[in-house]
Amino acid sequence: MVALTLVDGVLADTVPVSDRGLLYGDGVFETLACRQRQVLQLPAHLLRLQDSCRQLGIPVHSQDIEQQIGTLLSCLPPAPEAPEEGVVKIIVTRGDGGRGYAPPASVKPRVVIQFHPMPADYAGFSHSGISCMFCQHPVSANRALAGLKHLNRLDQVMASRELAAAQTRAANADPLLQEGLMFDGQGNLVEGTRSNVFVVIDNRLCTPDLSEAGVSGIMRAALLDWFAGQGVTVRVRTIAGTELPLASEVFICNSVMGIWPVNRIYDLSTDTCLTLPDQAMARRAQHGLLKL
Amino acid sequence: MVALTLVDGVLADTVPVSDRGLLYGDGVFETLACRQRQVLQLPAHLLRLQDSCRQLGIPVHSQDIEQQIGTLLSCLPPAPEAPEEGVVKIIVTRGDGGRGYAPPASVKPRVVIQFHPMPADYAGFSHSGISCMFCQHPVSANRALAGLKHLNRLDQVMASRELAAAQTRAANADPLLQEGLMFDGQGNLVEGTRSNVFVVIDNRLCTPDLSEAGVSGIMRAALLDWFAGQGVTVRVRTIAGTELPLASEVFICNSVMGIWPVNRIYDLSTDTCLTLPDQAMARRAQHGLLKL
Numbered sequence: 045m046v047a048l049t050l051v052d053g054v055l056a057d058t059v060p061v062s063d064r065g066l067l068y069g070d071g072v073f074e075t076l077a078c079r080q081r082q083v084l085q086l087p088a089h090l091l092r093l094q095d096s097c098r099q100l101g102i103p104v105h106s107q108d109i110e111q112q113i114g115t116l117l118s119c120l121p122p123a124p125e126a127p128e129e130g131v132v133k134i135i136v137t138r139g140d141g142g143r144g145y146a147p148p149a150s151v152k153p154r155v156v157i158q159f160h161p162m163p164a165d166y167a168g169f170s171h172s173g174i175s176c177m178f179c180q181h182p183v184s185a186n187r188a189l190a191g192l193k194h195l196n197r198l199d200q201v202m203a204s205r206e207l208a209a210a211q212t213r214a215a216n217a218d219p220l221l222q223e224g225l226m227f228d229g230q231g232n233l234v235e236g237t238r239s240n241v242f243v244v245i246d247n248r249l250c251t252p253d254l255s256e257a258g259v260s261g262i263m264r265a266a267l268l269d270w271f272a273g274q275g276v277t278v279r280v281r282t283i284a285g286t287e288l289p290l291a292s293e294v295f296i297c298n299s300v301m302g303i304w305p306v307n308r309i310y311d312l313s314t315d316t317c318l319t320l321p322d323q324a325m326a327r328r329a330q331h332g333l334l335k336l
Numbered sequence: 337m338v339a340l341t342l343v344d345g346v347l348a349d350t351v352p353v354s355d356r357g358l359l360y361g362d363g364v365f366e367t368l369a370c371r372q373r374q375v376l377q378l379p380a381h382l383l384r385l386q387d388s389c390r391q392l393g394i395p396v397h398s399q400d401i402e403q404q405i406g407t408l409l410s411c412l413p414p415a416p417e418a419p420e421e422g423v424v425k426i427i428v429t430r431g432d433g434g435r436g437y438a439p440p441a442s443v444k445p446r447v448v449i450q451f452h453p454m455p456a457d458y459a460g461f462s463h464s465g466i467s468c469m470f471c472q473h474p475v476s477a478n479r480a481l482a483g484l485k486h487l488n489r490l491d492q493v494m495a496s497r498e499l500a501a502a503q504t505r506a507a508n509a510d511p512l513l514q515e516g517l518m519f520d521g522q523g524n525l526v527e528g529t530r531s532n533v534f535v536v537i538d539n540r541l542c543t544p545d546l547s548e549a550g551v552s553g554i555m556r557a558a559l560l561d562w563f564a565g566q567g568v569t570v571r572v573r574t575i576a577g578t579e580l581p582l583a584s585e586v587f588i589c590n591s592v593m594g595i596w597p598v599n600r601i602y603d604l605s606t607d608t609c610l611t612l613p614d615q616a617m618a619r620r621a622q623h624g625l626l627k628l
Contacts, residue, residue, distance in 0.1 A: 049353050058350035059358060061341050061448055066351060066427070068489035069361030100490070101497055135359070138493075143455070145489060145496035145529055156353055163435070184478035187521060189490060196488035197360035197437060198392070198481060201430075204437035205393055229479060229548070237437055256521070 048126070048159045050116050063154055065137030068145065069195035071153075072096040077300045078130040078159070081117055085299060086110070088262045093134065096192045097153075102138050104153050109134060116157050129162040131300050137195070166301055169222060170330065173305035173323065176236070176294070177210055177312060178285070179203035179224040183234045183257045191260035199226070203237045210312060220307065223296055228257050233283040239296035239304075240264035242278070242325065245287055249325055250279040263297040270333040276325075289318055295326035303330050340418070340451045342408050355446055357429030360437065361487035363445075364388040369592045370422040370451070373409055377591060378402070380554045385426065388484045389445075394430050396445050401426060408449050421454040423592050429487070458593055461514060462628065465597035465615065468528070468586070469502055469604060470577070471495035471516035475526045475549045483552035491518070495529045502604060512599065515588055520549050525575040531588035531596075532556035534570070534617065537579055541617055542571040555589040562625040568617075581610055587618035595622050 049057055064070035074093050076083045083089075090106040097104045113132060120126040135156040142148040181202040189196070207224040223236045233252050235241055240261040242251045249271065254260050271278050288294075294306040305326040309318040330336040341349055356362035366385050368375045375381075382398040389396045405424060412418040427448040434440040473494040481488070499516040515528045525544050527533055532553040534543045541563065546552050563570050580586075586598040597618040601610040622628045 047354075051353065057353055059353055061343065061349055061351055061450070062339075063358065064493070066355065066358040066429075066448075067365075067487070068493050069487055070490060070493050073359075100494070137358075145492040146500045147493065147497065156358075158353070181480050182478055184476040184481065184488075185521060186474055186476040186491065188473050188494065189476065194490055195359070195361055196476075196490045198362060198486055198488045199478065200437040201356070201360050201362050201439065202392070202480065205439065208438045229477060 048116065048119060050112055050119075050157045052155055053112050053115060055119065059154060059156065060140055062140040063137050064139060064142070064147070065135065065154070065195055069197070070147075071102065071135060071137030071195045072100065072193055073136070073195060074134045074193065075298070075300055076132045076134070077162070078132050080128050081120070083113060083132050085262055085266070086113075088265070089134075089299070092193070092262060093136065096194065097136060099192060100138070100194070102136060102153050103151060104136050104155070109136070109155060109157075112155060112157050116159055120159060126159070127161045131160045131162060133158045133160065135195070162300070169220070169304050170302055170336065172220060173307040174222040175218050175220040175308045175310065176223045176225050176296070176306050177207060177221060177310040179206045179226050179237065180313070181206060181226070182229045183226045185228055185257045187256050190257050191254050193259050200237050207237060210310070221310070222304070225309065227285050231285045233285055233288065234258040236296045239298045239301065242267065242295050242297070243283060243288070243291045244293035244322065244325055245290050247292070248279055249276060250281055250283060252283050253280050261297065262299050263302070266333060267297060267329055270329065274332065291318070291320060293322040293325055294320050295323070302334050302336075340408065340411060342404055342411075342449045344447055345404050345407060347411065351446060351448065352432055354432040355429050356431060356434065356439070357427065357446070357487055361489070362439075363394065363427060363429030363487045364392065364485055365428070365487060366426045366485065367590070367592055368424045368426070369454070370409075370424050372420050373412070375405060375424050377554055377558070378405075380557070381426075381591070384485070384554060385428065388486065389428060391484060392430070392486070394428060394445050395443060396428050396447070401428070401447060401449075404447060404449050408451055412451060418451070419453045423452045423454060425450045425452065427487070454592070461512070461596050462594055462622065464512060465599040466514040467510050467512040467600045467602065468515045468517050468588070468598050469499060469513060469602040471498045471518050471529065472605070473498060473518070474521045475518045477520055477549045479548050482549050483546050485551050492529050499529060502602070513602065514596070517601065519577050523577045525577055525580065526550040528588045531590045531593065534559065534587050534589070535575060535580070535583045536585035536614065536617055537582050539584070540571060541568060542573055542575060544575050545572050553589065554591050555594070558625060559589060559621055562621060566624065583610070583612060585614040585617055586612050587615070594626050594628075
């Protein structure tokens with residue numbers, strides 16, 4: 045099954061070349077897990093979408109988006125022709141036109157909503173854990189865009205190319221190598237290419253501060269809330285890359301993968317590998333928050 | 337006349353929703369001036385395009401692009417139905433698909449080429465000079481992307497919105513307010529929203545170092561070459577925003593506008609204005625390099 049797509053509420057597979065998403069990455073997106081044809085964490089995603097659009101000055105109504113998600117799901121053929129488990133991606137761009145970078149005086153945002161099948165291997169990685177690698181491509185720093193899941197994602201593309209190259213290199217043929225860790229220009233840990241990262245150092249759970257760079261994920265926020273409710277303090281702080289050898293546990297998360305323990309982290313530049321001995325926090329959150 | 341567009345060599349006005357330019361800003365672009373149906377500085381633009389694509393790993397052949405520009409110009413109706421003077425925009429994306437950020441194993445780049453009429457007021461600004469303002473939105477810092485004219489342009493969009501807001505505010509109804517100056521997170525001058533910037537301080541011509549942020553413009557490179565040939569040293573260095581009150585001259589440039597002297601710079605946050613008393617370097621380059 046190929047992806048099913050709605051553009052502005054209508055089944056379609058193109059957008060105008062004048063769309064500002066294409067021209068400038070002028071928009072935002074959300075990626076939601078879908079189980080038994082129900083999207084998960086919808087209110088949190090719609091809230092972030094609305095908030096991101098407000099910060100960028102894109103006038104969008106989350107009720108419209110919610111309605112279009114319903115339309116999309118109702119267009120899916122019954123299982124097994126379309127799978128019950130999938131990924132719903134929502135893209136909102138500022139719409140068409142304007143003279144150069146400046147948007148037109150009156151903006152009509154464009155909404156693209158897609159259903160993709162859930163990658164078959166995701167559930168397995170929750171159990172087995174994965175391997176990560178250090179990516180060389182740095183995350184762009186900008187306090188005014190940090191946290192937003194906007195469409196300027198060249199950093200993630202470039203880091204994902206590093207990951208894909210390592211995955212196909214015979215010497216590193218670890219089938220669990222599934223994510224790359226990204227750092228800012230000063231060498232501080234920011235995030236995975238498509239995930240947020242939690243680290244246990246000195247028995248303290250911490251996650252990178254994202255006020256200068258990175259995407260502030262819905263699952264990251266859910267984990268911060270959930271751990272707080274469990275009486276576990278999560279320190280949101282600058283984590284230097286040089287601290288990672290001190291870590292006893294690392295796990296990554298996003299709305300679609302859930303929580304994946306990290307077993308080892310490759311540093312291809314020095315041909316070394318960190319082994320993480322512990323998975324206690326990840327397993328606790330999987331069973332408590334995700335009810336795996 | 338609306339824009340005339342070729343997509344992969346064929347007259348078209350849409351791209352697939354799976355285009356990675358839309359999904360991630362995964363591509364680059366060039367903007368060329370066109371006079372009497374001839375594009376200017378074509379070899380330099382094609383060289384930069386090819387070089388940027390190489391850095392991003394997008395396999396593109398500049399001969400194909402050159403051929404498509406020829407096709408586009410041959411599709412233009414005769415003047416006055418289509419103007420003789422225009423702007424040719426070339427967008428190259430990595431093409432369609434892939435699973436998430438990772439590109440597909442085999443990439444087929446997409447090429448979008450457009451002809452737009454030349455903005456009517458551009459020639460006038462070369463003579464009158466313009467006013468600028470300080471933009472609050474910072475330029476993203478990333479040494480691995482700095483210099484490239486890639487499609488991740490949210491920074492320029494956000495700064496252009498500040499400029500547009502100031503242009504429509506009655507209290508600042510200066511018709512020459514045409515550009516916003518952008519700074520990095522440390523307050524160093526980087527560029528204009530759509531231009532590079534040159535500054536004369538203490539009788540020394542200088543322009544911002546772009547190794548961490550900014551677009552390395554074709555006209556900026558041409559000016560650096562031309563001034564060197566004139567025996568004028570241009571210092572490429574970090575220029576703190578706090579140095580601007582010491583400037584005697586400021587001018588901006590790009591391939592379409594050419595060179596615009598800056599008469600004054602508004603700081604809306606303090607409701608103050610810097611006046612630049614001199615235009616000697618800008619006029620010299622206009623008459624020498626551009627043969628105005």
